[in-house]
Amino acid sequence: MRNPLLVPDLRELIQGGEVHALRDFISDQHPGRVAELIEDLDDHDGDAFFGVLEARDRAEVLSYLDIDKQNRLVEAMPPQAAAELLRLMSHDERAALVNRLDEDFVDEVLPNLAQAERDDIRRLTSYEPSTAGAVMTTDYVTLPPHITVREALEKLRHEAPDRETIYYTYVVDHNRRLIGFVSLKRLILARRSAVIEEIMQRDVIFGRVDEDQESVARQIDKYDLLALPIIDADDRLVGIVTHDDAMDILRQEQTEDILKFGGVSPDPEADTAPYWQSSVLSVVRRRIKWLLLLFLAENFTFPVLEYFQWVTEPKRYPDLALFVPLLIGTGGNAGSQTVSTVIRGLALGEIKLHKSGRVLLRELLTGVCLGLILGTIGIAYAHLWRGQPWGVSSVLGLSLFGICVWANTIGAIVPLTARRFKIDPAVISAPFITTLVDATGLVLYFTIAIVLLGLTR
Amino acid sequence: MRNPLLVPDLRELIQGGEVHALRDFISDQHPGRVAELIEDLDDHDGDAFFGVLEARDRAEVLSYLDIDKQNRLVEAMPPQAAAELLRLMSHDERAALVNRLDEDFVDEVLPNLAQAERDDIRRLTSYEPSTAGAVMTTDYVTLPPHITVREALEKLRHEAPDRETIYYTYVVDHNRRLIGFVSLKRLILARRSAVIEEIMQRDVIFGRVDEDQESVARQIDKYDLLALPIIDADDRLVGIVTHDDAMDILRQEQTEDILKFGGVSPDPEADTAPYWQSSVLSVVRRRIKWLLLLFLAENFTFPVLEYFQWVTEPKRYPDLALFVPLLIGTGGNAGSQTVSTVIRGLALGEIKLHKSGRVLLRELLTGVCLGLILGTIGIAYAHLWRGQPWGVSSVLGLSLFGICVWANTIGAIVPLTARRFKIDPAVISAPFITTLVDATGLVLYFTIAIVLLGLTR
Numbered sequence: 001m002r003n004p005l006l007v008p009d010l011r012e013l014i015q016g017g018e019v020h021a022l023r024d025f026i027s028d029q030h031p032g033r034v035a036e037l038i039e040d041l042d043d044h045d046g047d048a049f050f051g052v053l054e055a056r057d058r059a060e061v062l063s064y065l066d067i068d069k070q071n072r073l074v075e076a077m078p079p080q081a082a083a084e085l086l087r088l089m090s091h092d093e094r095a096a097l098v099n100r101l102d103e104d105f106v107d108e109v110l111p112n113l114a115q116a117e118r119d120d121i122r123r124l125t126s127y128e129p130s131t132a133g134a135v136m137t138t139d140y141v142t143l144p145p146h147i148t149v150r151e152a153l154e155k156l157r158h159e160a161p162d163r164e165t166i167y168y169t170y171v172v173d174h175n176r177r178l179i180g181f182v183s184l185k186r187l188i189l190a191r192r193s194a195v196i197e198e199i200m201q202r203d204v205i206f207g208r209v210d211e212d213q214e215s216v217a218r219q220i221d222k223y224d225l226l227a228l229p230i231i232d233a234d235d236r237l238v239g240i241v242t243h244d245d246a247m248d249i250l251r252q253e254q255t256e257d258i259l260k261f262g263g264v265s266p267d268p269e270a271d272t273a274p275y276w277q278s279s280v281l282s283v284v285r286r287r288i289k290w291l292l293l294l295f296l297a298e299n300f301t302f303p304v305l306e307y308f309q310w311v312t313e314p315k316r317y318p319d320l321a322l323f324v325p326l327l328i329g330t331g332g333n334a335g336s337q338t339v340s341t342v343i344r345g346l347a348l349g350e351i352k353l354h355k356s357g358r359v360l361l362r363e364l365l366t367g368v369c370l371g372l373i374l375g376t377i378g379i380a381y382a383h384l385w386r387g388q389p390w391g392v393s394s395v396l397g398l399s400l401f402g403i404c405v406w407a408n409t410i411g412a413i414v415p416l417t418a419r420r421f422k423i424d425p426a427v428i429s430a431p432f433i434t435t436l437v438d439a440t441g442l443v444l445y446f447t448i449a450i451v452l453l454g455l456t457r
Numbered sequence: 458m459r460n461p462l463l464v465p466d467l468r469e470l471i472q473g474g475e476v477h478a479l480r481d482f483i484s485d486q487h488p489g490r491v492a493e494l495i496e497d498l499d500d501h502d503g504d505a506f507f508g509v510l511e512a513r514d515r516a517e518v519l520s521y522l523d524i525d526k527q528n529r530l531v532e533a534m535p536p537q538a539a540a541e542l543l544r545l546m547s548h549d550e551r552a553a554l555v556n557r558l559d560e561d562f563v564d565e566v567l568p569n570l571a572q573a574e575r576d577d578i579r580r581l582t583s584y585e586p587s588t589a590g591a592v593m594t595t596d597y598v599t600l601p602p603h604i605t606v607r608e609a610l611e612k613l614r615h616e617a618p619d620r621e622t623i624y625y626t627y628v629v630d631h632n633r634r635l636i637g638f639v640s641l642k643r644l645i646l647a648r649r650s651a652v653i654e655e656i657m658q659r660d661v662i663f664g665r666v667d668e669d670q671e672s673v674a675r676q677i678d679k680y681d682l683l684a685l686p687i688i689d690a691d692d693r694l695v696g697i698v699t700h701d702d703a704m705d706i707l708r709q710e711q712t713e714d715i716l717k718f719g720g721v722s723p724d725p726e727a728d729t730a731p732y733w734q735s736s737v738l739s740v741v742r743r744r745i746k747w748l749l750l751l752f753l754a755e756n757f758t759f760p761v762l763e764y765f766q767w768v769t770e771p772k773r774y775p776d777l778a779l780f781v782p783l784l785i786g787t788g789g790n791a792g793s794q795t796v797s798t799v800i801r802g803l804a805l806g807e808i809k810l811h812k813s814g815r816v817l818l819r820e821l822l823t824g825v826c827l828g829l830i831l832g833t834i835g836i837a838y839a840h841l842w843r844g845q846p847w848g849v850s851s852v853l854g855l856s857l858f859g860i861c862v863w864a865n866t867i868g869a870i871v872p873l874t875a876r877r878f879k880i881d882p883a884v885i886s887a888p889f890i891t892t893l894v895d896a897t898g899l900v901l902y903f904t905i906a907i908v909l910l911g912l913t914r
Contacts, residue, residue: 028659032680157645166642167624167683184641185623188614202485221708223489224701226624226683243700244681250704251678254711255801261715262797262887263790275802280819284826287794291831294790301782302843309779314771321778322766325758325895328782332789333720333751333888337744340719344712345732362737369741374748386759430719430887431790438782 007040014045014052022052031057035064047073056161059088062097067277070097075105083112086121090164092137092245095124124239132216133209135249136230136239141169145179145197149190156184165242168227171200176236178204178229206231209238214253217246218349256426257347261340263290263431294431300439308446310457319388320449323396324442331403331441332434334370338363338411339433346415346425356416360409367408375401395452399445406444407437464497471502471509479509488514492521504530513618516545519554524734527554532562540569543578547621549594549702552581581696589673590666592706593687593696598626602636602654606647613641622699625684628657633693635661635686663688666695671710675806677703713883714804718797720747720888751888757896765903767914776845777906780853781899788860788898789891791827795820795868796890803872803882813873817866824865832858852909856902863901864894 013021026034034053038046038061050073053061062070062085074082074097086094086109098106098121110118120138127133141163143152152169160166169187171180180200190199206229207216220228220243227240256266265286267278278286305324312321342359345351351359379397382388388396411433415425449455470478483491491510495503495518507530510518519527519542531539531554543551543566555563555578567575577595584590598620600609609626617623626644628637637657647656663686664673677685677700684697713723722743724735735743762781769778799816802808808816836854839845845853868890872882906912 030658030660030662030680033660033662160642160646166645185617188623189617201487203487203490205487205490221701221704223487226700243683243704244678247678247681247700247704247707250707251805255805258711258715258718258797258801261718262793262795264794264798275798275805275807280822280826283798283819283823284830287791287823288827288830290794291787291790291827292834295783295787295831295834298783298786299838299842301786302779305779305782306776309775312778318766319763321769322759322762324781325762325785325899326752326755329755329758329892329895330748330752332891333748334744336719336886336888337721337747338719340715341721341732341740344715348708348712348732350732362740365737366740366744369737370745370748373741373745374752377749377752381756385756429793431793434789434891435786438786442782 006037010037010049011041011045014041014048019052022049023054023057026053026057031060032064034061038065039069047076055084056088059085059090062089063093067100071100075102079105079108080112082109087113087117090137091120091124091139092135092164095121099125127209130213131209132207132211132213132230132241133239135213135216135245136209136241137164137245138239139164140227140229140240141166142172142176142237143169143182143196145171145173145195145200147196148192149187149194149196149199150192152182152187152196153192156187165227165240168225168240170204170229170237170240171196172237175234178206178231178235178237180204181229204229207241208232213241213249216241217249217253220246221250257343260424260426261343261429263287263294263429265290290429290431294435297432297435298438301442304439304442304446308442311446311449311455316455317392317449317453319386319392320395320446322386323382324445327396327399327403327445328438328441330374330400331407331437332430334367334404335407335411335433335437336430338366338408339415339428339430342412342415343425343428346419351416353416353420356420359416360412363408363412364405367405370408371401371404374404391453395445395449398452399441399448402444402448403437403441406440407433410436410440463494467494467506468498468502471498471505476509479506480511480514483510483514488517489521491518495522496526504533512541513545516542516547519546520550524557528557532559536562536565537569539566544570544574547594548577548581548596549592549621552578556582584666587670588666589664589668589670589687589698590696592670592673592702593666593698594621594702595696596621597684597686597697598623599629599633599694600626600639600653602628602630602652602657604653605649606644606651606653606656607649609639609644609653610649613644622684622697625682625697627661627686627694627697628653629694632691635663635688635692635694637661638686661686664698665689670698670706673698674703674706674710678707714800717881717883718800718886720744720751720886722747747886747888751892754889754892755895758899761896761899761903765899768903768906768912773912774849774906774910776843776849777852777902779843780839781902784853784856784860784902785895785898787831787857788864788894789887791824791861792864792868792890792894793887795823795865796872796885796887799869799872800882800885803876808873810873810877813877816873817869820865820869821862824862827865828858828861831861848910852902852906855909856898856905859901859905860894860898863897864890867893867897 038049041049050058124138139162141156141159156166167184169182170178171182173179180202181204182196182200186199205219205223207219209230209232216228227242229237230239230241232238259266267282267286312318342351375397378400379393382393382396383390415428418425418428495506498506507515581595596619598613598616613623624641626639627635628639630636637659638661639653639657643656662676662680664676666687666689673685682700684699686694687696687698689695716723724739724743769775799808832854835857836850839850839853840847872885875882875885
C-alpha cells in the first residue's frame with residue numbers, strides 16, 4: 001500500500017518549507033499512512049515533516065510510528081510541546097508512551113499538564129501489565145441517565161474531538177457505577193425528546209479492571225463490540241478497551257502461542273514487532289532454557305537404549321537399531337499434530353475441561369486409525385523396501401501402531417492436564433511432546449521386539 | 458459470562474407464553490447474550506423463545522447461534538418467514554447462511570424476496586471463498602459528494618436501521634467509483650452547511666474484491682479501521698469488510714497456521730468451531746497425508762545408520778548409537794524454535810524477503826550461541842554423567858554444536874525459500890524441520906566421529 005511516488009514530491013515540499021501544502025496533504029490521509037511516509041523518508045526529512053504537522057495531527061500520527069522513533073521524536077521536543085502532544089493523544093497511547101520515555105524527561109514534561117491529565121496518566125500507568133487496566137483508555141463518553149437524546153447528542157458533539165470513540169456511550173449513575181449502554185446508532189434513531197434511561201440497554205457486557213487482557217479481547221471478538229467498558233471492584237466505570245486494541249492483544253497473544261508451541265519463551269518486552277525488537281542475546285536466553293530442559297528430558301533415551309542394547313547385538317537383531325529415528329520421529333510427528341489441535345481448541349475456548357473425556361476418546365480413535373494405516377505401511381516398507389524378515393517387519397509395524405496411539409493420547413492428556421492445573425497449555429510445545437514420546441516410544445519398541453521375537457537375555 | 462440464574466426464569470416465561478415479558482427482556486440484552494441463553498435452554502424451549510422474538514431481533518440473534526442450530530431453525534420456518542428473516546439480516550451473514558442452507562429450501566424462499574435483495578444474495582454468494590468479496594457486506598451507507606452535512610445526517614438517520622454500520626460512510630461518484638470517506642465523527646463535528654466534498658478524506662484505504670481475506674483483515678488491523686471499503690476492477694465500491702469480520706478472519710487464519718505448524722492440514726469446511734465440527738475420518742485424512750510424507754522423508758535415516766553401522770560395532774564405539782535420539786531430538790527442537798519464530802515474523806509481515814540475509818545471519822548467530830552452550834554441556838554430560846571417554850564425549854559435544862547451527866540455518870532458510878516461491882510458509886511445520894534435521898544430523902554426527910576418533914573402515 002506504500003506509495004513510493006509520493007516520497008520525492010514530499011521531500012521537495014519539506015525541503016522547500018511548504019508548510020501549508022504539507023498540512024493540506026495530511027488532511028486527506030489516514031494518520032497511519034502519514035506515519036508510513038515519515039518512515040520512508042530519511043530521518044532528517046521525516047523529523048522535519050513531523051515538526052510541520054499541527055499538534056492534533058501529530059498526536060494521531062505518532063502512535064503509528066515505530067516505537068523507537070516515537071521515543072526519539074518526543075524526547076527531542078521541548079517539554080511544553082511534548083506536554084501539548086500528550087494532552088492531545090488518546091489516553092491509552094499516552095500512558096504507554098510515558099511508560100517508555102526516559103524518567104527524567106517525563107518529570108520535566110508532566111508539570112506542564114493540568115492536574116486531571118497528570119492523574120489520568122498516573123492511574124493508567126499503574127495497572128499490572130497484561131490486565132484490562134493496562135490496555136484500557138479513559139477518553140470515552142459517559143451520559144447521565146436522566147438527560148434527553150437531544151442533550152446527549154449535543155454533549156457528544158461537544159466532546160467528540162477529545163474522545164477516542166463517540167460511537168458507544170456509557171450511562172453511569174452519580175457514583176459512576178455503570179448502569180447502561182447506548183450506541184450512537186440508537187441515539188440517532190431515537191426520538192430527540194426521549195430520555196436516555198428509556199432507550200439504554202441495561203444488561204451491559206463489561207470487563208473487570210484486573211481481568212486478563214486476552215479474556216477482554218475475546219469478549220470483544222465474541223460479541224462484535226466496538227469497545228468493552230471496564231469496571232473496578234466497586235462496579236464503577238474506569239475505562240474502555242477498544243476493538244483495535246483487542247485486535248492488537250489477540251495478535252500478540254497468538255504470536256506468543258505459536259512461539260511457545262515452537263519451544264520459545266516469548267519476549268515480554270517486545271509487543272509490537274517481536275522479531276527485530278529482541279536482541280540475539282535475549283533470543284538465546286529465551287531459547288536455551290527450553291533446549292536445556294528438553295535435553296534433560298531427552299537424555300533418558302540413553303539408559304533406555306543402553307538397557308536394550310543386547311537386543312541389537314550382532315547375533316540378535318542389529319537392524320532394529322536402524323529403525324529407531326524413523327519410529328520415534330513418526331511418534332513425535334503424530335504427537336505434534338494432536339497437541340497443536342488440542343492447544344488451539346483450548347485457546348479458542350472450544351474445548352472445555354468438562355469435555356476432556358470426549359477429547360481423549362476422539363484423539364484415541366484418531367490415533368488408532370492413523371496407527372492402523374501407518375503400521376500396515378510400516379510392515380510392507382520394512383519387508384519389501386528394506387528387505388527385513390517378517391519378524392522384524394512386524395515389530396516395526398506393531399510399534400508404529402502403538403506409538404501413534406500413545407502419541408495421540410499424551411498429545412491430548414498433557415495440555416488438558418496443564419489446563420486443569422491452571423498452567424497455560426501453550427507451553428506444552430511440539431518439542432515437549434516429541435521428547436516425551438522419544439524415550440517412552442523406545443521402551444514400547446523394544447518390549448514389542450522381545451515379546452514378538454521371543455527373545456531372552 | 459453466562460448467567461445460569463436466568464435460565465429457570467426464562468423457562469417459566471416461555472412455558473407461560475409471556476410474549477411481552479420476553480420481548481422486554483430482549484431489549485436490554487446484547488443479541489449475542491440472547492443467543493447464549495437460547496443455547497442453554499433445551500431445544501424445545503429454545504426454539505419457542507426464538508419464535509417469540511420480533512423479526513428484527515431474530516435476524517440479529519441468529520448469527521450468534523451455532524451454525525447447525527441456525528440452519529435447523531431457518532429450515533423449520535415457512536418460506537415467507539424465512540424470507541423476512543433474510544431481508545432483515547446483515548448482508549454478509551445472510552449470504553453465508555444461504556450458502557449453507559438446503560438448495561431446495563432456498564429455491565422456495567428466494568421468490569419471496571424483492572429482486573434487489575435476490576440480486577444482492579446472488580452476487581455475494583458468487584465470490585471465491587477466502588477473498589474479500591466472499592466476506593464483505595453490502596449494507597453500508599454511500600453519500601454523493603455534493604450534498605451538505607445536514608442532508609448527509611438526514612440520509613444516515615433514514616438508512617440506519619438497515620445498515621451494518623453508519624459510523625463510516627463512503628463517498629461515490631455517479632459511476633459508484635469510490636472517491637472519499639467520511640466518518641460519522643467528522644460529520645457530527647462539521648458545520649451543518651458544509652458540503653461532503655469539502656470535508657471528506659480523499660485518500661481512502663481500500664481493498665480489492667479478489668484480494669485475499671487475510672490481507673484485507675491485516676489492513677483493518679494495521680490502520681485501526683472500523684471497516685475497509687472493497688472496490689472492483691473498475692474502482693467501483695462493491696462492499697465493505699467490517700472490523701468484527703476482520704477479527705474472525707485473523708482468528709481463523711491463526712488457527713490454520715498453528716495446525717499447519719503442528720503438521721495438520723486445516724479443515725476447509727470448518728470455519729467457526731474447527732475442533733468439534735470435523736469428523737474423526739476427516740481429521741485422519743488431513744493428518745495421514747503429512748504423516749506419510751514425513752515417514753517417507755524420515756525413512757532416509759535408515760540407510761544413513763546402515764552406512765555408518767560399522768562405527769558402532771562392538772569393537773569400535775557402540776555407545777555412539779545410544780546418543781542418537783538425544784542428538785537428533787535436540788536438533789529438531791532447535792529447528793522448531795527457529796521455524797516458529799520465522800514463520801510468525803513472515804505472517805505478521807515483520808520479516809520481508811529483502812531482509813532474508815539479515816534473518817539468516819541472526820539465526821546463524823543464535824545457533825552458534827546455543828550450540829556453544831549445548832556443546833559444552835554435552836561434553837560434560839557424556840563424560841561425567843554417562844562415563845564416556847573424552848573422545849566420544851567430544852564427538853557428542855561437537856555434534857551438538859554443529860546440529861544447533863545447522864538446525865537454526867535450515868529452520869530459517871526453508872520458510873524463507875517457501876515464501877520466495879509463493880508457498881505458504883506455514884506449511885513448513887515443526888515436524889517437517891525435525892524430520893529434515895534427523896537424517897542430515899546423523900550424517901554430521903558420524904562424520905565428526907570418524908574424523909575426531911580417526912576411524913577407518
